[in-house]
Amino acid sequence: MLIAIPAEVLPGEFRVAATPETIKKLIKAGHTVRVESKAGQHAAITDTAYTEAGAEIAPHPAALYQGAQLILKVRAPLAHELPLLPERAALVALFDIHRYDHLDALNAKQISAYALELIPRITRAQSMDVLSSQANIAGYRAVLLATQYYPRFMPMLMTAAGTVKPARVLILGAGVAGLQAIATAKRLGAIVEVFDVRPATREQVESLGGKFIEVALNDDEKAAAETAGGYAREMSEDYKLRQALLIDQQARLADIIISTAQIPGKAAPVLIPEETVSGMKTGSVIIDLAVDSGGNCPLSRSDEVVRSENGVIIVGHSNLASLLAADASALYARNLLTFLSLLQDADGAYAPHNDDEIIKATLLSQHGEQLFGRAPAHTQGASAPHTSQPTANA
Structure with a gap:
């Protein structure tokens, strides 16, 4: 040919x-x-x-x-x-x-x-x-992009001038991109917490040094949390309410959030609403990998960097793999x-x-x-x- x-x-x-x-x-x-x-x-x-x-x-x-x-x-x-x-x-x-x-x-x-x-x-x-190979790159690059905008060190440092606390990184989604983000953030010395709707991802998260946080599921919800192909699926409204509360609590403690959640053929789920952003710390950073599908944060804009009224930096790069x-x-x-x-x-x-x-x-x-x-x-x-x-x- x-x-x-x-x-x-x-x-x-x-x-x-x-x-x-x-x-x-x-x-x-x-x-x-x-x-x-x-x-x-x-x-x-x-x-x-x-x-x-x-x-x-x-x-x-x-x-x-x-x-x-x-x-x-x-x-x-x-x-x-x-x-x-x-x-x-x-x-x-x-x-x-x-x-x-x-x-x-x-x-x-x-x-x-x-x-x-x-x-x-x-x-x-x-x-x-190809989705997995490119997601792997995107997860790595997302952490490096976060360090570009985060105004502090990632690791804990003990210096003559005092101790610097390590950054707290919250990763939403433990797929290929999320797992690579966990590994990269841990290499840089951050404290890493991870949320995923699929309980089966806990072992992978913990093997990379992340702390798995989850919404308590009943048996029916556990069965519904993952599709046959291994992808997360949309959950019930009751689950979404409990999920929103948990993510809101963890987001307010985080210094960096890397969000990767998408639903095939639909708009990306809103995981970080404006109310949550308004409660986050000044100088904290959100990297929204789902921006090209509408974004996990309604404030994110495709290929733009947005600063919220309270000083949260929201980065919406639509093609992170292309940066490598x-x-x-x-x-x-x-x-x-x-x-x-x-x-x-x-x-x-x-x-x-x-x-x-x-x-x-x-x-x-x-x-x-x-x-x-x-x-x-x-x-x-x-x-x-x-x-x-x-x-x-x-």
């Missing part, structure tokens, strides 16, 4: 869908790889590095897509990219499918589109789980390489394994027909969370 790797055009998107490492493997498998010039510049990959790996360099998108059979992207194409896409090609990317507006245009070109965020949470899909573009691209490209094994035959020709449950879950459209949301397999796949930033349970 001729595989095209375009430069990402979404503002703030610095990742790229292939690296010299993965391109070498694609070429070894018999593919031809063409990369748009400067596609990897923000991920510390030069055009020279790509050519040394065996890729062709296209000076502009029109040259990139000519004859391409497979397109690998980080983000789904925007409106102005659609006219350049070759008809009947295959496209693999993160679509944010619940909000993507251009599926009809892809169908008109008979493009076979695959949404990587819909990869089901099953054991054999772990090596292609080199490693984020490396992991994403490896995930893609594994996924491609399901799109080709033994000779490397495009031949999707349509009976495979991963392909069934991720395939949005094929031969001009929209498939997403029309069959049980796709509906099930759509329940996986959107996170790039991943979610409370990404």
Whole structure:
């Protein structure tokens, strides 16, 4: 196949869908790889590095897509990219499918589109789980971003001028992003407390040195707290009231809050309302990883830093993984390489394994027909969370 790797055009998107490492493997498998010039510049990959790996360099998108059979992207194409896409090609990317507006245009070109965020949470899909790989990066970067705005030390320090108390970090959500945030905050010397609706996450939290805080659950609530795929699900109104009280109490004690909770296909739950923010300490920091889905704090704004009236700093960065573009691209490209094994035959020709449950879950459209949301397999796949930033349970 001729595989095209375009430069990402979404503002703030610095990742790229292939690296010299993965391109070498694609070429070894018999593919031809063409990369748009400067596609990897923000991920510390030069055009020279790509050519040394065996890729062709296209000076502009029109040259990139000519004859391409497979397109690998980080983000789904925007409106102005659609006219350049070759008809009947295959496209693999993160679509944010619940909000993507251009599926009809892809169908008109008979493009076979695959949404990587819909990869089901099953054991054999772990090596292609882009949400987890990118959430891991986002959780790490969230803690570092918090230290940028927090006006005090993170660890306890004993100095000649006196003792500095350690920061108290509250993490809402013990998914991939949350667990990495726990580990990073502990390395920096903070006291870490963690809330998650799923009691089963306690062991993971405590193994990383965090203190697990929870709302008392009855048996029915315990059964309802986690979906079959391991993701948190929306809870009852009574539970939400008890949860709100607990989080409010802990938030007022915290110096830093890292919030990651999202519900697939819905607005993110409000966990840190304005009343809670008004009771927090001046100089405390909230990092809202769910800002792109509406935010866990109603005061957060996408890609903005907001200071509340009482001096709480609320950071709403919508794409934290992109801030570590080199490693984020490396992991994403490896995930893609594994996924491609399901799109080709033994000779490397495009031949999707349509009976495979991963392909069934991720395939949005094929031969001009929209498939997403029309069959049980796709509906099930759509329940996986959107996170790039991943979610409370990404």
